[in-house]
Amino acid sequence: MRRSVEDRMNEAKAIPILEAMERLGVAGLHNLGHEKVGPCPVCGGKDRFSINPTKGVFNCRRCDRGGDVIALAEHVLACDFLRALDFLVGEAAPEIDQRALEARRKKAREAEAKREAAAAEFRARAVEDARAIWARAVPGEGTAAQAYLAGRGIRFDAWPPSLRFIADHPMIKKAPGMPRAAQVHRGPALIGAIQNPQGRITAVHQTWIDPRQPGQKADIRNPATGEALPAKLVRGSKKGGAIRLGKVVDGCTLVMGEGIETTASALVAWRQPGAVYWVGIDLGNMAGRQKGRNTGLPDLEDGEAFVPPPEVAKLIYLQDGDSDPTTTRAKLLAGLRRAMAQNPDIEAMIACAPEGKDFNDLIN
Ligand SMILES: [Zn+2]
Structure with missing residues:
Protein backbone atom coordinates (compact mmCIF):
# COMPACT_ATOMS: atom_id res chain seq x y z
CA MET A 1 0.00 0.00 0.00
CA ARG A 2 1.26 3.48 -0.78
CA ARG A 3 2.04 5.57 2.25
CA SER A 4 0.13 8.79 2.57
CA VAL A 5 1.82 12.05 1.62
CA GLU A 6 1.65 13.06 5.25
CA ASP A 7 3.49 9.94 6.40
CA ARG A 8 6.16 10.39 3.79
CA MET A 9 6.49 14.07 4.66
CA ASN A 10 7.03 13.26 8.33
CA GLU A 11 9.54 10.59 7.39
CA ALA A 12 11.39 13.07 5.17
CA LYS A 13 11.41 15.77 7.85
CA ALA A 14 13.10 13.29 10.20
CA ILE A 15 16.13 13.01 7.90
CA PRO A 16 19.07 15.00 9.30
CA ILE A 17 19.73 17.87 6.93
CA LEU A 18 23.43 16.99 6.67
CA GLU A 19 22.52 13.52 5.45
CA ALA A 20 20.19 15.01 2.85
CA MET A 21 22.92 17.46 1.90
CA GLU A 22 25.31 14.62 1.17
CA ARG A 23 22.75 12.62 -0.79
CA LEU A 24 21.98 15.72 -2.85
CA GLY A 25 25.66 16.18 -3.64
CA VAL A 26 25.92 19.59 -1.94
CA ALA A 27 29.65 20.05 -1.30
CA GLY A 28 32.30 22.63 -0.53
CA LEU A 29 30.79 23.94 2.71
CA HIS A 30 32.91 24.76 5.74
CA ASN A 31 32.04 25.20 9.40
CA LEU A 32 31.32 28.72 10.58
CA GLY A 33 29.98 28.96 14.10
CA HIS A 34 27.00 26.66 14.30
CA GLU A 35 26.51 26.62 10.56
CA LYS A 36 27.99 25.21 7.40
CA VAL A 37 28.63 27.90 4.84
CA GLY A 38 29.78 27.88 1.23
CA PRO A 39 28.74 28.11 -2.41
CA CYS A 40 25.10 27.57 -3.31
CA PRO A 41 24.64 24.37 -5.33
CA VAL A 42 22.39 26.34 -7.67
CA CYS A 43 23.83 29.86 -7.98
CA GLY A 44 27.41 29.37 -6.75
CA GLY A 45 29.24 32.19 -4.97
CA PHE A 58 19.19 25.99 4.81
CA ASN A 59 19.31 29.44 3.26
CA CYS A 60 20.66 31.04 0.08
CA ARG A 61 20.92 34.84 0.20
CA ARG A 62 21.09 35.20 -3.58
CA CYS A 63 18.40 32.68 -4.59
CA ASP A 64 16.33 34.01 -1.69
CA ARG A 65 15.37 30.43 -0.90
CA GLY A 66 15.46 28.59 2.37
CA GLY A 67 13.67 26.07 4.55
CA ASP A 68 13.79 22.51 5.79
CA VAL A 69 15.13 19.30 4.35
CA ILE A 70 12.31 18.99 1.82
CA ALA A 71 12.74 22.58 0.66
CA LEU A 72 16.47 21.84 0.27
CA ALA A 73 15.73 18.90 -2.03
CA GLU A 74 13.28 21.05 -4.03
CA HIS A 75 15.94 23.77 -4.32
CA VAL A 76 18.82 21.53 -5.42
CA LEU A 77 16.79 19.29 -7.72
CA ALA A 78 14.60 22.11 -9.04
CA CYS A 79 11.57 19.95 -8.49
CA ASP A 80 8.24 20.20 -6.72
CA PHE A 81 7.34 19.04 -3.24
CA LEU A 82 6.18 15.55 -4.29
CA ARG A 83 9.30 14.83 -6.33
CA ALA A 84 11.39 16.02 -3.40
CA LEU A 85 9.56 13.49 -1.20
CA ASP A 86 10.20 10.79 -3.80
CA PHE A 87 13.89 11.59 -3.68
CA LEU A 88 14.12 11.74 0.12
CA VAL A 89 11.94 8.81 1.20
CA GLY A 90 11.36 6.85 -1.96
CA GLU A 91 8.23 5.31 -3.39
CA ALA A 92 9.39 5.48 -6.94
CA ALA A 93 12.95 6.40 -5.90
CA PRO A 94 13.52 8.40 -9.06
CA GLU A 95 16.96 8.86 -10.48
CA ILE A 96 18.24 12.40 -10.48
CA ASP A 97 18.55 13.55 -14.04
CA GLN A 98 22.27 14.35 -13.84
CA ARG A 99 22.35 15.96 -17.27
CA ALA A 100 19.41 18.24 -16.58
CA LEU A 101 20.97 19.11 -13.23
CA GLU A 102 24.33 19.92 -14.80
CA ALA A 103 22.66 22.01 -17.51
CA ARG A 104 20.82 23.97 -14.83
CA ARG A 105 24.00 24.55 -12.86
CA LYS A 106 25.82 25.69 -15.96
CA LYS A 107 23.03 28.15 -16.71
CA ALA A 108 23.17 29.46 -13.16
CA ARG A 109 26.95 29.85 -13.36
CA GLU A 110 26.66 31.79 -16.61
CA ALA A 111 23.95 34.04 -15.21
CA GLU A 112 26.13 34.62 -12.14
CA ALA A 113 29.16 35.53 -14.27
CA LYS A 114 27.01 37.97 -16.24
CA ARG A 115 25.67 39.56 -13.04
CA GLU A 116 29.19 39.90 -11.67
CA ALA A 117 30.48 41.51 -14.86
CA ALA A 118 27.58 43.97 -14.85
CA ALA A 119 28.19 44.78 -11.17
CA ALA A 120 31.91 45.32 -11.80
CA GLU A 121 31.14 47.67 -14.68
CA ALA A 126 30.69 54.90 -10.01
CA VAL A 127 34.38 55.18 -9.08
CA GLU A 128 35.07 57.17 -12.26
CA ASP A 129 32.18 59.52 -11.37
CA ALA A 130 33.55 59.93 -7.85
CA ARG A 131 36.99 60.89 -9.15
CA ALA A 132 35.46 63.38 -11.60
CA ILE A 133 33.50 65.00 -8.74
CA TRP A 134 36.66 65.17 -6.63
CA ALA A 135 38.59 66.75 -9.50
CA ARG A 136 35.90 69.43 -9.86
CA ALA A 137 36.00 70.30 -6.16
CA VAL A 138 38.19 73.07 -4.70
CA PRO A 139 39.95 73.18 -1.30
CA GLY A 140 37.35 73.79 1.39
CA GLU A 141 39.10 76.54 3.32
CA GLY A 142 37.42 79.93 2.98
CA THR A 143 34.30 78.45 1.34
CA ALA A 144 30.71 77.81 2.46
CA ALA A 145 31.93 74.33 3.50
CA GLN A 146 34.14 75.94 6.12
CA ALA A 147 31.23 78.16 7.21
CA TYR A 148 28.99 75.08 7.47
CA LEU A 149 31.39 73.27 9.80
CA ALA A 150 32.12 76.45 11.78
CA GLY A 151 28.35 76.83 12.22
CA ARG A 152 28.47 73.49 14.00
CA GLY A 153 31.36 74.55 16.21
CA ILE A 154 34.01 72.79 14.14
CA ARG A 155 37.11 74.88 13.41
CA PHE A 156 40.26 73.10 12.28
CA ASP A 157 43.76 74.32 13.15
CA ALA A 158 44.74 73.11 9.71
CA TRP A 159 42.05 72.40 7.12
CA PRO A 160 42.20 68.72 6.05
CA PRO A 161 42.96 68.35 2.33
CA SER A 162 40.47 65.46 2.21
CA LEU A 163 37.58 67.96 2.51
CA ARG A 164 36.75 70.02 -0.53
CA PHE A 165 33.89 72.16 -1.81
CA ILE A 166 31.76 72.54 -4.94
CA ALA A 167 29.67 75.72 -5.18
CA ASP A 168 27.01 74.37 -7.54
CA HIS A 169 26.78 70.61 -7.30
CA PRO A 170 23.85 68.49 -8.53
CA MET A 171 22.42 65.71 -6.37
CA ILE A 172 21.44 62.91 -8.70
CA LYS A 173 19.56 59.99 -7.25
CA LYS A 174 16.54 57.77 -7.61
CA ALA A 175 14.40 58.39 -4.55
CA PRO A 176 11.35 56.22 -3.76
CA GLY A 177 8.57 56.84 -6.26
CA MET A 178 10.86 58.30 -8.93
CA PRO A 179 10.88 56.39 -12.24
CA ARG A 180 14.63 56.85 -12.70
CA ALA A 181 17.64 58.66 -11.25
CA GLN A 198 45.73 51.50 -0.64
CA GLY A 199 45.14 55.24 -0.46
CA ARG A 200 43.33 55.63 -3.79
CA ILE A 201 40.16 57.73 -3.95
CA THR A 202 37.35 55.33 -4.80
CA ALA A 203 34.35 57.34 -3.61
CA VAL A 204 33.20 60.78 -2.50
CA HIS A 205 30.99 61.68 0.44
CA GLN A 206 28.74 64.59 -0.51
CA THR A 207 26.89 66.83 1.96
CA TRP A 208 24.65 69.53 0.49
CA ILE A 209 24.54 72.57 2.73
CA ASP A 210 22.31 75.59 3.20
CA PRO A 211 24.59 78.59 2.59
CA ARG A 212 22.10 81.02 4.19
CA GLN A 213 22.17 79.15 7.50
CA PRO A 214 25.73 78.13 8.39
CA GLY A 215 25.68 74.77 10.18
CA GLN A 216 22.51 73.63 8.42
CA LYS A 217 22.23 71.05 5.70
CA ALA A 218 20.16 71.75 2.60
CA ASP A 219 16.45 70.98 2.76
CA ILE A 220 16.02 68.47 -0.07
CA ARG A 221 12.65 67.06 -1.07
CA ASN A 222 11.71 63.95 -2.98
CA PRO A 223 10.19 65.41 -6.18
CA ALA A 224 7.77 62.46 -6.36
CA THR A 225 6.44 62.56 -2.79
CA GLY A 226 7.55 65.85 -1.23
CA GLU A 227 9.17 63.95 1.63
CA ALA A 228 12.49 65.11 3.05
CA LEU A 229 15.57 63.35 1.65
CA PRO A 230 18.91 62.94 3.41
CA ALA A 231 21.27 65.74 2.36
CA LYS A 232 24.17 63.28 2.19
CA LEU A 233 25.07 60.87 -0.57
CA VAL A 234 28.07 58.65 -1.26
CA ARG A 235 29.10 58.12 -4.87
CA GLY A 236 31.62 55.43 -5.77
CA SER A 237 32.84 52.34 -3.96
CA LYS A 238 33.39 53.03 -0.25
CA LYS A 239 34.29 49.47 0.78
CA GLY A 240 36.93 49.39 3.50
CA GLY A 241 37.60 53.09 2.91
CA VAL A 248 48.50 57.75 10.22
CA VAL A 249 52.00 57.30 11.64
CA ASP A 250 53.68 54.37 13.35
CA GLY A 251 52.30 53.74 16.85
CA CYS A 252 49.46 56.25 16.56
CA THR A 253 45.92 56.17 17.92
CA LEU A 254 43.20 56.14 15.27
CA VAL A 255 39.87 57.68 16.30
CA MET A 256 36.98 56.85 13.99
CA GLY A 257 33.39 58.05 13.94
CA GLU A 258 30.61 57.43 11.47
CA GLY A 259 30.12 60.92 10.05
CA ILE A 260 32.30 63.91 9.21
CA GLU A 261 30.61 66.06 11.87
CA THR A 262 30.98 63.47 14.65
CA THR A 263 34.60 62.70 13.89
CA ALA A 264 35.62 66.31 13.34
CA SER A 265 33.89 67.32 16.60
CA ALA A 266 35.99 64.78 18.46
CA LEU A 267 39.05 66.11 16.67
CA VAL A 268 38.55 69.74 17.70
CA ALA A 269 37.07 69.19 21.17
CA TRP A 270 38.70 66.07 22.45
CA GLY A 284 28.24 48.91 8.16
CA ASN A 285 31.64 49.81 6.76
CA MET A 286 33.19 50.11 10.24
CA ALA A 287 31.71 46.80 11.42
CA GLY A 288 31.59 44.54 8.38
CA ARG A 289 29.44 41.47 8.39
CA GLN A 290 28.66 39.81 11.72
CA LYS A 291 28.22 36.14 12.53
CA GLY A 292 24.51 36.33 13.29
CA ARG A 293 22.42 39.37 14.06
CA ASN A 294 23.79 41.78 16.68
CA THR A 295 26.27 39.24 18.05
CA GLY A 296 29.19 41.65 17.91
CA LEU A 297 31.25 38.82 16.38
CA PRO A 298 32.85 39.70 13.06
CA ASP A 299 32.50 37.36 10.11
CA LEU A 300 36.17 37.30 9.18
CA GLU A 301 35.35 36.02 5.68
CA ASP A 302 34.10 39.52 4.87
CA GLY A 303 37.10 41.11 3.18
CA GLU A 304 35.36 44.38 2.35
CA ALA A 305 35.01 45.94 5.80
CA PHE A 306 37.30 48.62 7.21
CA VAL A 307 40.42 47.52 9.08
CA PRO A 308 42.98 49.97 10.43
CA PRO A 309 46.39 50.21 8.74
CA PRO A 310 49.16 48.21 10.44
CA GLU A 311 50.80 51.35 11.92
CA VAL A 312 47.84 51.92 14.25
CA ALA A 313 48.54 50.87 17.86
CA LYS A 314 45.22 51.92 19.35
CA LEU A 315 41.79 52.10 17.73
CA ILE A 316 38.94 54.12 19.23
CA TYR A 317 35.46 53.93 17.74
CA LEU A 318 33.10 56.79 18.60
CA GLN A 319 29.58 55.84 19.62
CA ASP A 320 26.98 58.56 19.36
CA ALA A 339 40.82 44.85 13.92
CA ALA A 348 40.71 48.76 20.89
CA MET A 349 37.95 50.65 22.68
CA ILE A 350 34.68 52.51 22.29
CA ALA A 351 34.22 56.12 23.40
CA CYS A 352 30.58 57.02 24.06
CA ALA A 353 28.78 60.32 23.86
CA PRO A 354 26.27 60.73 26.72
CA GLU A 355 22.86 59.16 26.11
CA GLY A 356 20.73 61.07 23.62
CA LYS A 357 23.64 63.20 22.42
CA ASP A 358 26.15 62.97 19.62
CA PHE A 359 29.71 64.26 19.68
CA ASN A 360 28.73 67.39 17.82
CA ASP A 361 26.18 68.24 20.57
CA LEU A 362 29.04 68.18 23.06
CA ILE A 363 30.87 71.10 21.50
CA ASN A 364 27.77 73.26 21.06
ZN1 LIG B 1 21.62 30.24 -4.47
Whole structure:
Protein backbone atom coordinates (compact mmCIF):
# COMPACT_ATOMS: atom_id res chain seq x y z
CA MET A 1 0.00 0.00 0.00
CA ARG A 2 1.26 3.48 -0.78
CA ARG A 3 2.04 5.57 2.25
CA SER A 4 0.13 8.79 2.57
CA VAL A 5 1.82 12.05 1.62
CA GLU A 6 1.65 13.06 5.25
CA ASP A 7 3.49 9.94 6.40
CA ARG A 8 6.16 10.39 3.79
CA MET A 9 6.49 14.07 4.66
CA ASN A 10 7.03 13.26 8.33
CA GLU A 11 9.54 10.59 7.39
CA ALA A 12 11.39 13.07 5.17
CA LYS A 13 11.41 15.77 7.85
CA ALA A 14 13.10 13.29 10.20
CA ILE A 15 16.13 13.01 7.90
CA PRO A 16 19.07 15.00 9.30
CA ILE A 17 19.73 17.87 6.93
CA LEU A 18 23.43 16.99 6.67
CA GLU A 19 22.52 13.52 5.45
CA ALA A 20 20.19 15.01 2.85
CA MET A 21 22.92 17.46 1.90
CA GLU A 22 25.31 14.62 1.17
CA ARG A 23 22.75 12.62 -0.79
CA LEU A 24 21.98 15.72 -2.85
CA GLY A 25 25.66 16.18 -3.64
CA VAL A 26 25.92 19.59 -1.94
CA ALA A 27 29.65 20.05 -1.30
CA GLY A 28 32.30 22.63 -0.53
CA LEU A 29 30.79 23.94 2.71
CA HIS A 30 32.91 24.76 5.74
CA ASN A 31 32.04 25.20 9.40
CA LEU A 32 31.32 28.72 10.58
CA GLY A 33 29.98 28.96 14.10
CA HIS A 34 27.00 26.66 14.30
CA GLU A 35 26.51 26.62 10.56
CA LYS A 36 27.99 25.21 7.40
CA VAL A 37 28.63 27.90 4.84
CA GLY A 38 29.78 27.88 1.23
CA PRO A 39 28.74 28.11 -2.41
CA CYS A 40 25.10 27.57 -3.31
CA PRO A 41 24.64 24.37 -5.33
CA VAL A 42 22.39 26.34 -7.67
CA CYS A 43 23.83 29.86 -7.98
CA GLY A 44 27.41 29.37 -6.75
CA GLY A 45 29.24 32.19 -4.97
CA LYS A 46 31.51 31.81 -1.98
CA ASP A 47 29.53 32.11 1.22
CA ARG A 48 25.94 32.93 0.37
CA PHE A 49 24.61 29.45 1.11
CA SER A 50 24.31 28.10 4.63
CA ILE A 51 22.97 25.08 6.45
CA ASN A 52 22.11 25.08 10.12
CA PRO A 53 22.22 21.42 11.22
CA THR A 54 20.74 22.16 14.65
CA LYS A 55 17.67 23.83 13.23
CA GLY A 56 17.63 21.59 10.15
CA VAL A 57 17.32 24.49 7.75
CA PHE A 58 19.19 25.99 4.81
CA ASN A 59 19.31 29.44 3.26
CA CYS A 60 20.66 31.04 0.08
CA ARG A 61 20.92 34.84 0.20
CA ARG A 62 21.09 35.20 -3.58
CA CYS A 63 18.40 32.68 -4.59
CA ASP A 64 16.33 34.01 -1.69
CA ARG A 65 15.37 30.43 -0.90
CA GLY A 66 15.46 28.59 2.37
CA GLY A 67 13.67 26.07 4.55
CA ASP A 68 13.79 22.51 5.79
CA VAL A 69 15.13 19.30 4.35
CA ILE A 70 12.31 18.99 1.82
CA ALA A 71 12.74 22.58 0.66
CA LEU A 72 16.47 21.84 0.27
CA ALA A 73 15.73 18.90 -2.03
CA GLU A 74 13.28 21.05 -4.03
CA HIS A 75 15.94 23.77 -4.32
CA VAL A 76 18.82 21.53 -5.42
CA LEU A 77 16.79 19.29 -7.72
CA ALA A 78 14.60 22.11 -9.04
CA CYS A 79 11.57 19.95 -8.49
CA ASP A 80 8.24 20.20 -6.72
CA PHE A 81 7.34 19.04 -3.24
CA LEU A 82 6.18 15.55 -4.29
CA ARG A 83 9.30 14.83 -6.33
CA ALA A 84 11.39 16.02 -3.40
CA LEU A 85 9.56 13.49 -1.20
CA ASP A 86 10.20 10.79 -3.80
CA PHE A 87 13.89 11.59 -3.68
CA LEU A 88 14.12 11.74 0.12
CA VAL A 89 11.94 8.81 1.20
CA GLY A 90 11.36 6.85 -1.96
CA GLU A 91 8.23 5.31 -3.39
CA ALA A 92 9.39 5.48 -6.94
CA ALA A 93 12.95 6.40 -5.90
CA PRO A 94 13.52 8.40 -9.06
CA GLU A 95 16.96 8.86 -10.48
CA ILE A 96 18.24 12.40 -10.48
CA ASP A 97 18.55 13.55 -14.04
CA GLN A 98 22.27 14.35 -13.84
CA ARG A 99 22.35 15.96 -17.27
CA ALA A 100 19.41 18.24 -16.58
CA LEU A 101 20.97 19.11 -13.23
CA GLU A 102 24.33 19.92 -14.80
CA ALA A 103 22.66 22.01 -17.51
CA ARG A 104 20.82 23.97 -14.83
CA ARG A 105 24.00 24.55 -12.86
CA LYS A 106 25.82 25.69 -15.96
CA LYS A 107 23.03 28.15 -16.71
CA ALA A 108 23.17 29.46 -13.16
CA ARG A 109 26.95 29.85 -13.36
CA GLU A 110 26.66 31.79 -16.61
CA ALA A 111 23.95 34.04 -15.21
CA GLU A 112 26.13 34.62 -12.14
CA ALA A 113 29.16 35.53 -14.27
CA LYS A 114 27.01 37.97 -16.24
CA ARG A 115 25.67 39.56 -13.04
CA GLU A 116 29.19 39.90 -11.67
CA ALA A 117 30.48 41.51 -14.86
CA ALA A 118 27.58 43.97 -14.85
CA ALA A 119 28.19 44.78 -11.17
CA ALA A 120 31.91 45.32 -11.80
CA GLU A 121 31.14 47.67 -14.68
CA PHE A 122 28.62 49.56 -12.55
CA ARG A 123 31.22 49.92 -9.76
CA ALA A 124 33.92 51.08 -12.17
CA ARG A 125 31.59 53.76 -13.53
CA ALA A 126 30.69 54.90 -10.01
CA VAL A 127 34.38 55.18 -9.08
CA GLU A 128 35.07 57.17 -12.26
CA ASP A 129 32.18 59.52 -11.37
CA ALA A 130 33.55 59.93 -7.85
CA ARG A 131 36.99 60.89 -9.15
CA ALA A 132 35.46 63.38 -11.60
CA ILE A 133 33.50 65.00 -8.74
CA TRP A 134 36.66 65.17 -6.63
CA ALA A 135 38.59 66.75 -9.50
CA ARG A 136 35.90 69.43 -9.86
CA ALA A 137 36.00 70.30 -6.16
CA VAL A 138 38.19 73.07 -4.70
CA PRO A 139 39.95 73.18 -1.30
CA GLY A 140 37.35 73.79 1.39
CA GLU A 141 39.10 76.54 3.32
CA GLY A 142 37.42 79.93 2.98
CA THR A 143 34.30 78.45 1.34
CA ALA A 144 30.71 77.81 2.46
CA ALA A 145 31.93 74.33 3.50
CA GLN A 146 34.14 75.94 6.12
CA ALA A 147 31.23 78.16 7.21
CA TYR A 148 28.99 75.08 7.47
CA LEU A 149 31.39 73.27 9.80
CA ALA A 150 32.12 76.45 11.78
CA GLY A 151 28.35 76.83 12.22
CA ARG A 152 28.47 73.49 14.00
CA GLY A 153 31.36 74.55 16.21
CA ILE A 154 34.01 72.79 14.14
CA ARG A 155 37.11 74.88 13.41
CA PHE A 156 40.26 73.10 12.28
CA ASP A 157 43.76 74.32 13.15
CA ALA A 158 44.74 73.11 9.71
CA TRP A 159 42.05 72.40 7.12
CA PRO A 160 42.20 68.72 6.05
CA PRO A 161 42.96 68.35 2.33
CA SER A 162 40.47 65.46 2.21
CA LEU A 163 37.58 67.96 2.51
CA ARG A 164 36.75 70.02 -0.53
CA PHE A 165 33.89 72.16 -1.81
CA ILE A 166 31.76 72.54 -4.94
CA ALA A 167 29.67 75.72 -5.18
CA ASP A 168 27.01 74.37 -7.54
CA HIS A 169 26.78 70.61 -7.30
CA PRO A 170 23.85 68.49 -8.53
CA MET A 171 22.42 65.71 -6.37
CA ILE A 172 21.44 62.91 -8.70
CA LYS A 173 19.56 59.99 -7.25
CA LYS A 174 16.54 57.77 -7.61
CA ALA A 175 14.40 58.39 -4.55
CA PRO A 176 11.35 56.22 -3.76
CA GLY A 177 8.57 56.84 -6.26
CA MET A 178 10.86 58.30 -8.93
CA PRO A 179 10.88 56.39 -12.24
CA ARG A 180 14.63 56.85 -12.70
CA ALA A 181 17.64 58.66 -11.25
CA ALA A 182 17.42 62.40 -11.82
CA GLN A 183 18.60 65.66 -10.33
CA VAL A 184 16.70 66.30 -7.11
CA HIS A 185 18.73 69.25 -5.86
CA ARG A 186 21.53 71.60 -6.85
CA GLY A 187 23.67 73.76 -4.62
CA PRO A 188 26.85 74.10 -2.57
CA ALA A 189 28.27 70.87 -1.18
CA LEU A 190 31.01 69.68 1.15
CA ILE A 191 32.90 66.89 -0.61
CA GLY A 192 34.92 64.32 1.37
CA ALA A 193 37.44 62.04 -0.32
CA ILE A 194 36.96 58.37 0.58
CA GLN A 195 40.28 56.57 0.18
CA ASN A 196 40.55 52.81 -0.04
CA PRO A 197 43.12 50.93 2.09
CA GLN A 198 45.73 51.50 -0.64
CA GLY A 199 45.14 55.24 -0.46
CA ARG A 200 43.33 55.63 -3.79
CA ILE A 201 40.16 57.73 -3.95
CA THR A 202 37.35 55.33 -4.80
CA ALA A 203 34.35 57.34 -3.61
CA VAL A 204 33.20 60.78 -2.50
CA HIS A 205 30.99 61.68 0.44
CA GLN A 206 28.74 64.59 -0.51
CA THR A 207 26.89 66.83 1.96
CA TRP A 208 24.65 69.53 0.49
CA ILE A 209 24.54 72.57 2.73
CA ASP A 210 22.31 75.59 3.20
CA PRO A 211 24.59 78.59 2.59
CA ARG A 212 22.10 81.02 4.19
CA GLN A 213 22.17 79.15 7.50
CA PRO A 214 25.73 78.13 8.39
CA GLY A 215 25.68 74.77 10.18
CA GLN A 216 22.51 73.63 8.42
CA LYS A 217 22.23 71.05 5.70
CA ALA A 218 20.16 71.75 2.60
CA ASP A 219 16.45 70.98 2.76
CA ILE A 220 16.02 68.47 -0.07
CA ARG A 221 12.65 67.06 -1.07
CA ASN A 222 11.71 63.95 -2.98
CA PRO A 223 10.19 65.41 -6.18
CA ALA A 224 7.77 62.46 -6.36
CA THR A 225 6.44 62.56 -2.79
CA GLY A 226 7.55 65.85 -1.23
CA GLU A 227 9.17 63.95 1.63
CA ALA A 228 12.49 65.11 3.05
CA LEU A 229 15.57 63.35 1.65
CA PRO A 230 18.91 62.94 3.41
CA ALA A 231 21.27 65.74 2.36
CA LYS A 232 24.17 63.28 2.19
CA LEU A 233 25.07 60.87 -0.57
CA VAL A 234 28.07 58.65 -1.26
CA ARG A 235 29.10 58.12 -4.87
CA GLY A 236 31.62 55.43 -5.77
CA SER A 237 32.84 52.34 -3.96
CA LYS A 238 33.39 53.03 -0.25
CA LYS A 239 34.29 49.47 0.78
CA GLY A 240 36.93 49.39 3.50
CA GLY A 241 37.60 53.09 2.91
CA ALA A 242 37.63 56.19 5.10
CA ILE A 243 37.81 59.98 4.90
CA ARG A 244 41.25 60.70 6.34
CA LEU A 245 41.32 63.89 8.42
CA GLY A 246 44.99 63.23 9.22
CA LYS A 247 47.95 61.04 8.42
CA VAL A 248 48.50 57.75 10.22
CA VAL A 249 52.00 57.30 11.64
CA ASP A 250 53.68 54.37 13.35
CA GLY A 251 52.30 53.74 16.85
CA CYS A 252 49.46 56.25 16.56
CA THR A 253 45.92 56.17 17.92
CA LEU A 254 43.20 56.14 15.27
CA VAL A 255 39.87 57.68 16.30
CA MET A 256 36.98 56.85 13.99
CA GLY A 257 33.39 58.05 13.94
CA GLU A 258 30.61 57.43 11.47
CA GLY A 259 30.12 60.92 10.05
CA ILE A 260 32.30 63.91 9.21
CA GLU A 261 30.61 66.06 11.87
CA THR A 262 30.98 63.47 14.65
CA THR A 263 34.60 62.70 13.89
CA ALA A 264 35.62 66.31 13.34
CA SER A 265 33.89 67.32 16.60
CA ALA A 266 35.99 64.78 18.46
CA LEU A 267 39.05 66.11 16.67
CA VAL A 268 38.55 69.74 17.70
CA ALA A 269 37.07 69.19 21.17
CA TRP A 270 38.70 66.07 22.45
CA ARG A 271 42.09 65.93 20.82
CA GLN A 272 44.08 62.97 22.09
CA PRO A 273 47.86 63.26 21.98
CA GLY A 274 49.24 61.31 19.03
CA ALA A 275 45.77 60.65 17.67
CA VAL A 276 44.64 60.72 14.04
CA TYR A 277 40.97 61.11 13.09
CA TRP A 278 39.29 59.25 10.25
CA VAL A 279 35.64 59.16 9.18
CA GLY A 280 34.30 55.59 8.79
CA ILE A 281 31.36 56.65 6.50
CA ASP A 282 28.80 54.31 8.07
CA LEU A 283 28.53 51.66 10.76
CA GLY A 284 28.24 48.91 8.16
CA ASN A 285 31.64 49.81 6.76
CA MET A 286 33.19 50.11 10.24
CA ALA A 287 31.71 46.80 11.42
CA GLY A 288 31.59 44.54 8.38
CA ARG A 289 29.44 41.47 8.39
CA GLN A 290 28.66 39.81 11.72
CA LYS A 291 28.22 36.14 12.53
CA GLY A 292 24.51 36.33 13.29
CA ARG A 293 22.42 39.37 14.06
CA ASN A 294 23.79 41.78 16.68
CA THR A 295 26.27 39.24 18.05
CA GLY A 296 29.19 41.65 17.91
CA LEU A 297 31.25 38.82 16.38
CA PRO A 298 32.85 39.70 13.06
CA ASP A 299 32.50 37.36 10.11
CA LEU A 300 36.17 37.30 9.18
CA GLU A 301 35.35 36.02 5.68
CA ASP A 302 34.10 39.52 4.87
CA GLY A 303 37.10 41.11 3.18
CA GLU A 304 35.36 44.38 2.35
CA ALA A 305 35.01 45.94 5.80
CA PHE A 306 37.30 48.62 7.21
CA VAL A 307 40.42 47.52 9.08
CA PRO A 308 42.98 49.97 10.43
CA PRO A 309 46.39 50.21 8.74
CA PRO A 310 49.16 48.21 10.44
CA GLU A 311 50.80 51.35 11.92
CA VAL A 312 47.84 51.92 14.25
CA ALA A 313 48.54 50.87 17.86
CA LYS A 314 45.22 51.92 19.35
CA LEU A 315 41.79 52.10 17.73
CA ILE A 316 38.94 54.12 19.23
CA TYR A 317 35.46 53.93 17.74
CA LEU A 318 33.10 56.79 18.60
CA GLN A 319 29.58 55.84 19.62
CA ASP A 320 26.98 58.56 19.36
CA GLY A 321 24.41 58.42 22.14
CA ASP A 322 21.55 59.18 19.77
CA SER A 323 21.57 55.93 17.78
CA ASP A 324 19.97 52.59 18.69
CA PRO A 325 22.35 51.34 21.40
CA THR A 326 22.02 47.56 20.89
CA THR A 327 22.67 47.35 17.16
CA THR A 328 25.22 50.17 17.23
CA ARG A 329 27.16 48.57 20.06
CA ALA A 330 27.19 45.17 18.31
CA LYS A 331 28.46 46.74 15.10
CA LEU A 332 31.21 48.71 16.82
CA LEU A 333 32.32 45.62 18.77
CA ALA A 334 32.39 43.55 15.58
CA GLY A 335 34.61 46.17 13.95
CA LEU A 336 36.99 46.37 16.90
CA ARG A 337 37.23 42.58 17.10
CA ARG A 338 37.93 42.43 13.38
CA ALA A 339 40.82 44.85 13.92
CA MET A 340 42.08 42.73 16.85
CA ALA A 341 41.83 39.53 14.79
CA GLN A 342 44.06 41.15 12.18
CA ASN A 343 46.48 42.71 14.66
CA PRO A 344 46.46 40.99 18.09
CA ASP A 345 48.67 43.75 19.55
CA ILE A 346 46.19 46.52 18.81
CA GLU A 347 44.36 48.14 21.70
CA ALA A 348 40.71 48.76 20.89
CA MET A 349 37.95 50.65 22.68
CA ILE A 350 34.68 52.51 22.29
CA ALA A 351 34.22 56.12 23.40
CA CYS A 352 30.58 57.02 24.06
CA ALA A 353 28.78 60.32 23.86
CA PRO A 354 26.27 60.73 26.72
CA GLU A 355 22.86 59.16 26.11
CA GLY A 356 20.73 61.07 23.62
CA LYS A 357 23.64 63.20 22.42
CA ASP A 358 26.15 62.97 19.62
CA PHE A 359 29.71 64.26 19.68
CA ASN A 360 28.73 67.39 17.82
CA ASP A 361 26.18 68.24 20.57
CA LEU A 362 29.04 68.18 23.06
CA ILE A 363 30.87 71.10 21.50
CA ASN A 364 27.77 73.26 21.06
ZN1 LIG B 1 21.62 30.24 -4.47
